[in-house]
Amino acid sequence: MEKPAVRAVLEALQPLLGDRLVATQAVREHHGRDTSYHAPALPDAVAFPRTEAEVQEIVRACAAHDVPIVPFGAGSSVEGHTIPTRGGLSVSTREMSAIVEVRPEDQLAVVQPGVTRKQLNTELRATGMMFSVDPGADASLGGIASTRGSGTMSYRYGTMRDNVLGLRAVTADGEVVKTGSRARKSATGYDLTHLFVGAEGTLGVITELTVRLHPVAEAITSASCTFGSVEDAVNSVIELVQYGIPAARVEFLDEVAIAAVNAYSKLDLPVAPTLLFEFHGTEDWAAEQARIAEAICADHGGAGFAWSADADERGRLWAARHDLYFATKAIEPGKELYTGDICVPISRLAESIMAARADIDRSYLTGQVVGHVGDGNYHASYLIRPGNQEDLAEANRLADLMVGRALEMGGTASGEHGLGLGKLKFMRREHGDAAVLAMQAIKRALDPKGLMNPGKLGMAG
Amino acid sequence: MEKPAVRAVLEALQPLLGDRLVATQAVREHHGRDTSYHAPALPDAVAFPRTEAEVQEIVRACAAHDVPIVPFGAGSSVEGHTIPTRGGLSVSTREMSAIVEVRPEDQLAVVQPGVTRKQLNTELRATGMMFSVDPGADASLGGIASTRGSGTMSYRYGTMRDNVLGLRAVTADGEVVKTGSRARKSATGYDLTHLFVGAEGTLGVITELTVRLHPVAEAITSASCTFGSVEDAVNSVIELVQYGIPAARVEFLDEVAIAAVNAYSKLDLPVAPTLLFEFHGTEDWAAEQARIAEAICADHGGAGFAWSADADERGRLWAARHDLYFATKAIEPGKELYTGDICVPISRLAESIMAARADIDRSYLTGQVVGHVGDGNYHASYLIRPGNQEDLAEANRLADLMVGRALEMGGTASGEHGLGLGKLKFMRREHGDAAVLAMQAIKRALDPKGLMNPGKLGMAG
Structure with missing residues (x-):
C-alpha cells in the first residue's frame, strides 16, 4: 500500500524520470540495506537522477509532500547511513557517474557524486596523478565525502576532508549551494564545504565534487x-x-x-x-x-x-x-x-x-x-x-x-x-550538549522540515 | 555619552572584571583600528577576560542588553575584522595567553586564543616540534583561526584550517561549544571546528584551540x-x-x-x-x-x-x-x-x-x-x-x-x-546567492540577535 504522500511524489516525478523511478520490491530491498549488521528498512521508492536539475525536482517534490530523501551512493556504508529508517525516497547517484573534468595542471578533478574511487583512478592513469582516498570498498565519492572517509593513505595525503576543494549540493529548499573554489585555499566565508563533508546526507544531496589529485610518486x-x-x-x-x-x-x-x-x-x-x-x-x-x-x-x-x-x-x-x-x-x-x-x-x-x-x-x-x-x-x-x-x-x-x-x-x-545508525548514541558523550545543540540548530536552519536523511546526524537526541 | 545599554553591561561586568574593563579614549582607540586602511570605529569599552568563564559572563551580559561583541586578538588584521563598526564591547584576548598543554608525542598543543605564533614557537623550542602557520604579523592564534590565515609554509604544512584539531568557543547564548578532539581525524558529527575557523568572530568567541604541531626538520x-x-x-x-x-x-x-x-x-x-x-x-x-x-x-x-x-x-x-x-x-x-x-x-x-x-x-x-x-x-x-x-x-x-x-x-x-570589511562586497559573486543564504541561515541559527561581530561575515547582504 503506497502512502498518499509518496504516491503524490511518484506521480509528480514520473514524467521527469520515467523508468528511473522504481518502486519494485527488489530495488527497494537493494536500497534498504548496506554492508553492515543494521536491520534493513525499505524506501518507498528509488529515484535514479542523471542531472543536478533532476535532483532539484526530486527534492522539491519530496519537500512539497513531506517525504524523506535518503541519498544513496555505492551502498558500501558499514554504519547504516543509507538505510531509510523512516521510508521515503532513496536518491541513488548511480546514474550520476560522469567525470566532468580532469585538470592535472591544477591537481584537481570535478566529478559527479556517483563516481567511484577506482573509476576515477582508472580515468587518471594517463595523467600521472592519483586520487588518494581509498576506503576498503569501491565507494562513491559522494558517499566518501558524506561520511568523511579516508583509508590507508590519509596519514600522507589526508582524509576526504582534506581532499574536497568544493562541492555542489541540493539543499532541502531545492536550491543549489555551491561551496569552495578551484584555489587550494580560501579565507572567504563560512566553510560550507566542510559542513557538507561528513554531514551524512542530512544537509542536502551532493551533486558534484571538486577533489584534489596528487602526483603519482x-x-x-x-x-x-x-x-x-x-x-x-x-x-x-x-x-x-x-x-x-x-x-x-x-x-x-x-x-x-x-x-x-x-x-x-x-x-x-x-x-x-x-x-x-x-x-x-x-x-x-x-x-x-x-x-x-x-x-x-x-x-x-x-x-x-x-x-x-x-x-x-x-x-x-x-x-x-x-x-x-x-x-x-x-x-x-x-x-x-x-x-x-x-x-x-x-x-x-x-x-x-x-x-x-x-x-x-x-x-x-x-x-x-x-x-x-x-x-x-x-x-x-x-x-x-x-x-x-x-x-x-x-x-x-x-x-x-x-x-x-x-x-x-x-x-x-x-x-x-x-x-x-549504530553510533549516534555517542554524539553527546563525544561532543557535549552545547555542540550537539549547535549541530541541531544548523540542521534546522538548512532543513527545517527534517527531510534530509532523517534519523541520522543533526537530529540526534 | 554612554548608551544606556552599554552602561548596564559595564555595571554588570564591573564587579567581575574590575580594571580589566576599560572605557578610556586611548584604549578604545587602540581597539578601534587594525593595521589596514579601514576607517576606525570605536568600541564603547574593552574587556580583558582571563578565563573562559569570564568570557561567558561577558557574552551573557552583552546578550541581555543587545550590545555587540567584537573579539580582538593581536589587532594585526589587514581587512578591518576587529573594527567595531556598530560599537559595543571589544573582547580582547590579550590576557588569555596561556599555553595550556604541549604534547609533542601527540603532535599537538592546547592554547588560549591570545597566544601568538612566536610565543608558541618559543615555548616549543626544546621539544623538536614547531607550529607552522606563520602570517606576516605575530598574530594571535585565535585571530589566525578566525581569519583562516596561513603564511609561507602552508604549501607543505597546511593553512590554519588544516592545523586546528579542535577548539572551544563561547557562542551567543553564553554556552561553551567544544569541537573536534585530540585524534588526527574524526567522522563524527558536523565539522564545527571548521565552521568556527574562518568565521571572523561572527559565531562566537574562541576561548581555546588545540593545534597541530610538526616535527622540526x-x-x-x-x-x-x-x-x-x-x-x-x-x-x-x-x-x-x-x-x-x-x-x-x-x-x-x-x-x-x-x-x-x-x-x-x-x-x-x-x-x-x-x-x-x-x-x-x-x-x-x-x-x-x-x-x-x-x-x-x-x-x-x-x-x-x-x-x-x-x-x-x-x-x-x-x-x-x-x-x-x-x-x-x-x-x-x-x-x-x-x-x-x-x-x-x-x-x-x-x-x-x-x-x-x-x-x-x-x-x-x-x-x-x-x-x-x-x-x-x-x-x-x-x-x-x-x-x-x-x-x-x-x-x-x-x-x-x-x-x-x-x-x-x-x-x-x-x-x-x-x-x-573591505571584501564583503565579493561574497555573492564568489559564493552565489544560495550559499550566502545558507551562511546567513547558519549565522541566525547560532546568533539569532546578530551580536557577534556584527557587520562582518554571516550578515553580508
Missing part, C-alpha cells in the same frame, strides 16, 4: 616488519611519526589478521603483530624512508624488516591487505563481519589496541585488530552469526567498550566510518 | 633563483608542484619587492622576478629537493640558483622576506601599504600575476607583487598617502580588478586575509 617502496608485541609495533609507529617520515601507508595487522591473510592470499608472513609500510618519493628518498623505518623498527625489536621496490611484490602485499575483509570472513565461513572504528591520540594507541585485543581474547567471538595506525585509527572486527542476537549483542558490547575508552583518551567514536 | 635548505620574466618564474613553480616536491616554502617576489628588500635589508639580490625556496627533510632529501628545483628552474631560464644549508645565510634571506612590509614602506617613506590578497588555480597564476603587475605599471601608485605561490596565493600591495581618498580609491580599483579576475579564473577573493 616516481618511486614506491613497500616494507613489512613483524614484532614481538602490539606495543613494540605501535611504539615504532609513534617514533616514525615523531621523526616526521611522511610514510604513504602505515598499516597494523594483529596475529589473527595475519593468519587470515596467509590462508586466504597464500602468503607465508610470520604470524605476529605486523606493520606494513609504503613509502613514496624519488627513488633515493623512498629508499631512505625505508631505511629510517627499518632502523626505528629494529630499535623496537622488529624482525625481518623486508622492503622492496618491486611492483609485483608490492602488489601482492597490498592486494592481501585489501582482501582482508574476505580473508577474515573465510576464518569462519558463513559468518558476518562486524567492524568497529575509532581514532585516538597516537600516544594512547598501543594501550588502546591492546585493550581492544584483550577484550576480544576474553570474548567467545573471534575477532581481529587492524589499523591505519599512522593516524591513530584502527578497526576491531568481530565475526558474528547472521541474525544471531547474542552474537550481535556481544559485538556491540566489545565495540562500545572500545569507543568508551577512545573517548576517555580524547579520541573519537569514529575515525572514518561515520556515526550512521 | 632534521635539515633545512634554502635557495633563491632569478628569472627573466614573471611567467618563467611561475611556470617553474607549477612544474615543481606537479613534480610533487613538498617544498616547505615557495615565495615569489617581483622586481619592485626585490629592490625594496635589497635597500632595506642590505642585500644584493639581482633585481628580477625571484623565487625563494626552503626545503625540509633529512640532509639527503633536503639536498635532493634543492637539486630537483634547480633543474626545473634552469629549464625555465632561471639563473643563479643559489642554495645553502647554512643557517645564518638562510636566516638572512628569510628575515629579509619577513621584513618586506617595512622594506616596502621604506620605498616611499610616510606612505601606508594597502595589501590585496587572492588565490587562483595554479595553472592561472602566471597570467593572474602578470595582469596584476600590468595594472600597477599603468597606475600612478607604486606597488609590488609577492606571493606564497606554491598555493596559487599572492599579494599585490600599493603605497598610498595616509588619508588620501584619491590614492585609496585607486588602490581599491587595482585590488578589485585583481579579485574580479581571480573569481573569473575559479579562484577566491582572499587566500588568507579574510573578507573583513
Whole structure:
C-alpha cells in the first residue's frame, strides 16, 4: 500500500524520470540495506537522477509532500547511513557517474557524486596523478565525502576532508549551494564545504565534487616488519611519526589478521603483530624512508624488516591487505563481519589496541585488530552469526567498550566510518550538549522540515 | 555619552572584571583600528577576560542588553575584522595567553586564543616540534583561526584550517561549544571546528584551540633563483608542484619587492622576478629537493640558483622576506601599504600575476607583487598617502580588478586575509546567492540577535 504522500511524489516525478523511478520490491530491498549488521528498512521508492536539475525536482517534490530523501551512493556504508529508517525516497547517484573534468595542471578533478574511487583512478592513469582516498570498498565519492572517509593513505595525503576543494549540493529548499573554489585555499566565508563533508546526507544531496589529485610518486617502496608485541609495533609507529617520515601507508595487522591473510592470499608472513609500510618519493628518498623505518623498527625489536621496490611484490602485499575483509570472513565461513572504528591520540594507541585485543581474547567471538595506525585509527572486527542476537549483542558490547575508552583518551567514536545508525548514541558523550545543540540548530536552519536523511546526524537526541 | 545599554553591561561586568574593563579614549582607540586602511570605529569599552568563564559572563551580559561583541586578538588584521563598526564591547584576548598543554608525542598543543605564533614557537623550542602557520604579523592564534590565515609554509604544512584539531568557543547564548578532539581525524558529527575557523568572530568567541604541531626538520635548505620574466618564474613553480616536491616554502617576489628588500635589508639580490625556496627533510632529501628545483628552474631560464644549508645565510634571506612590509614602506617613506590578497588555480597564476603587475605599471601608485605561490596565493600591495581618498580609491580599483579576475579564473577573493570589511562586497559573486543564504541561515541559527561581530561575515547582504 503506497502512502498518499509518496504516491503524490511518484506521480509528480514520473514524467521527469520515467523508468528511473522504481518502486519494485527488489530495488527497494537493494536500497534498504548496506554492508553492515543494521536491520534493513525499505524506501518507498528509488529515484535514479542523471542531472543536478533532476535532483532539484526530486527534492522539491519530496519537500512539497513531506517525504524523506535518503541519498544513496555505492551502498558500501558499514554504519547504516543509507538505510531509510523512516521510508521515503532513496536518491541513488548511480546514474550520476560522469567525470566532468580532469585538470592535472591544477591537481584537481570535478566529478559527479556517483563516481567511484577506482573509476576515477582508472580515468587518471594517463595523467600521472592519483586520487588518494581509498576506503576498503569501491565507494562513491559522494558517499566518501558524506561520511568523511579516508583509508590507508590519509596519514600522507589526508582524509576526504582534506581532499574536497568544493562541492555542489541540493539543499532541502531545492536550491543549489555551491561551496569552495578551484584555489587550494580560501579565507572567504563560512566553510560550507566542510559542513557538507561528513554531514551524512542530512544537509542536502551532493551533486558534484571538486577533489584534489596528487602526483603519482616516481618511486614506491613497500616494507613489512613483524614484532614481538602490539606495543613494540605501535611504539615504532609513534617514533616514525615523531621523526616526521611522511610514510604513504602505515598499516597494523594483529596475529589473527595475519593468519587470515596467509590462508586466504597464500602468503607465508610470520604470524605476529605486523606493520606494513609504503613509502613514496624519488627513488633515493623512498629508499631512505625505508631505511629510517627499518632502523626505528629494529630499535623496537622488529624482525625481518623486508622492503622492496618491486611492483609485483608490492602488489601482492597490498592486494592481501585489501582482501582482508574476505580473508577474515573465510576464518569462519558463513559468518558476518562486524567492524568497529575509532581514532585516538597516537600516544594512547598501543594501550588502546591492546585493550581492544584483550577484550576480544576474553570474548567467545573471534575477532581481529587492524589499523591505519599512522593516524591513530584502527578497526576491531568481530565475526558474528547472521541474525544471531547474542552474537550481535556481544559485538556491540566489545565495540562500545572500545569507543568508551577512545573517548576517555580524547579520541573519537569514529575515525572514518561515520556515526550512521549504530553510533549516534555517542554524539553527546563525544561532543557535549552545547555542540550537539549547535549541530541541531544548523540542521534546522538548512532543513527545517527534517527531510534530509532523517534519523541520522543533526537530529540526534 | 554612554548608551544606556552599554552602561548596564559595564555595571554588570564591573564587579567581575574590575580594571580589566576599560572605557578610556586611548584604549578604545587602540581597539578601534587594525593595521589596514579601514576607517576606525570605536568600541564603547574593552574587556580583558582571563578565563573562559569570564568570557561567558561577558557574552551573557552583552546578550541581555543587545550590545555587540567584537573579539580582538593581536589587532594585526589587514581587512578591518576587529573594527567595531556598530560599537559595543571589544573582547580582547590579550590576557588569555596561556599555553595550556604541549604534547609533542601527540603532535599537538592546547592554547588560549591570545597566544601568538612566536610565543608558541618559543615555548616549543626544546621539544623538536614547531607550529607552522606563520602570517606576516605575530598574530594571535585565535585571530589566525578566525581569519583562516596561513603564511609561507602552508604549501607543505597546511593553512590554519588544516592545523586546528579542535577548539572551544563561547557562542551567543553564553554556552561553551567544544569541537573536534585530540585524534588526527574524526567522522563524527558536523565539522564545527571548521565552521568556527574562518568565521571572523561572527559565531562566537574562541576561548581555546588545540593545534597541530610538526616535527622540526632534521635539515633545512634554502635557495633563491632569478628569472627573466614573471611567467618563467611561475611556470617553474607549477612544474615543481606537479613534480610533487613538498617544498616547505615557495615565495615569489617581483622586481619592485626585490629592490625594496635589497635597500632595506642590505642585500644584493639581482633585481628580477625571484623565487625563494626552503626545503625540509633529512640532509639527503633536503639536498635532493634543492637539486630537483634547480633543474626545473634552469629549464625555465632561471639563473643563479643559489642554495645553502647554512643557517645564518638562510636566516638572512628569510628575515629579509619577513621584513618586506617595512622594506616596502621604506620605498616611499610616510606612505601606508594597502595589501590585496587572492588565490587562483595554479595553472592561472602566471597570467593572474602578470595582469596584476600590468595594472600597477599603468597606475600612478607604486606597488609590488609577492606571493606564497606554491598555493596559487599572492599579494599585490600599493603605497598610498595616509588619508588620501584619491590614492585609496585607486588602490581599491587595482585590488578589485585583481579579485574580479581571480573569481573569473575559479579562484577566491582572499587566500588568507579574510573578507573583513573591505571584501564583503565579493561574497555573492564568489559564493552565489544560495550559499550566502545558507551562511546567513547558519549565522541566525547560532546568533539569532546578530551580536557577534556584527557587520562582518554571516550578515553580508
